[in-house]
């Protein structure tokens with residue numbers, strides 16, 4: 315736990331934030347078994363220490379995960395008398411958004427973690443929540459043996475327990491492309507629905523939370539007195555809708571702009587083969603630049619495509635499908651570290667990271683900077699509630 319308060323860079327400190335997370339940083343702890351198995355295999359320099367930052371322990375609200383951090387910077391807009399960003403991204407007219415908001419509306423895959431965090435936040439703010447879930451997103455439902463269970467347990471159940479209205483849409487339903495009619499209907503009933511895009515990444519303020527998280531990590535690095543560079547040289551994090559890794563890139567850039575010697579490698583691990591890596595790279599770059607502009611960077615000059623490092627070799631067969639290698643990573647973390655991952659994002663990140671720990675890239679980096687010791691951070695973004703909807707015995711059958 316932090317001994318000194320978190321000091322935010324000036325511009326970031328001025329941006330309104332509604333505290334959802336605990337007032338202290340989410341914990342970072344070593345992954346001892348992974349560290350020793352990595353070093354046993356390498357038995358040479360560099361020594362590698364592996365840590366995890368527990369974003370699943372970041373907030374007191376239901377099913378804590380990375381979305382609460384993003385939402386901290388969105389709540390001030392939700393609660394303002396005249397919100398700026400509540401319209402759907404397809405909303406045509408230039409009419410101003412009419413406050414005050416009565417309902418939060420968002421969407422996701424059937425076992426979306428994001429929707430649960432929005433629903434929990436809505437309740438906390440005294441608002442209604444409408445959650446739109448899409449059957450066709452990814453392969454989780456398609457490969458589930460018990461489809462009824464997949465559609466009604468895990469995060470779906472938690473959404474309902476939280477009192478959200480849940481609407482489930484079939485594959486190909488026009489609503490899955492454009493939820494504007496749902497919002498219009500709510501307006502016509504006298505509600506004021508505030509739209510939060512899937513994963514909150516397309517929201518103009520969506521990447522700020524992880525820019526702040528980067529400041530938090532640097533603060534924790536100092537208090538931990540790490541070996542080697544004294545920093546987390548490699549940071550592995552899931553990349554889904556993209557503003558988590560985008561925000562981190564912007565936040566670390568802001569702090570590294572002051573001429574520190576070696577730069578951290580932020581590796582965004584993709585989890586879906588649906589869209590090519592270049593699509594995600596463009597999005598992450600735009601989220602990083604948008605956040606960068608808000609926190610005082612010169613976006614085009616300071617954040618380059620070279621800063622965006624995405625890993626697409628471990629996406630598996632489909633979004634939301636636990637392929638057999640990913641299942642091994644999930645079980646390894648459970649049985650060696652007693653850390654439970656989620657089947658959609660963090661298990662794929664762990665698998666990718668375990669692969670990287672054996673790769674030359676890390677030792678090349680150590681050589682480049684003359685380091686005998688390299689520190690690696692795995693960001694646990696949450697999502698374990700989805701695990702309850704997965705039957706691991708059958709979900710590991712590849713698509």
Ligand SMILES: *Cc1c(COP(=O)(O)O)cnc(C)c1O
Nearest residue numbers: 427554555556558659695696697
């Ligand atoms: C949403 C989510 C992610 C992905 O974050 P993005 O910002 O959408 O890239 C990763 N892990 C978990 C558990 C999530 O729920």
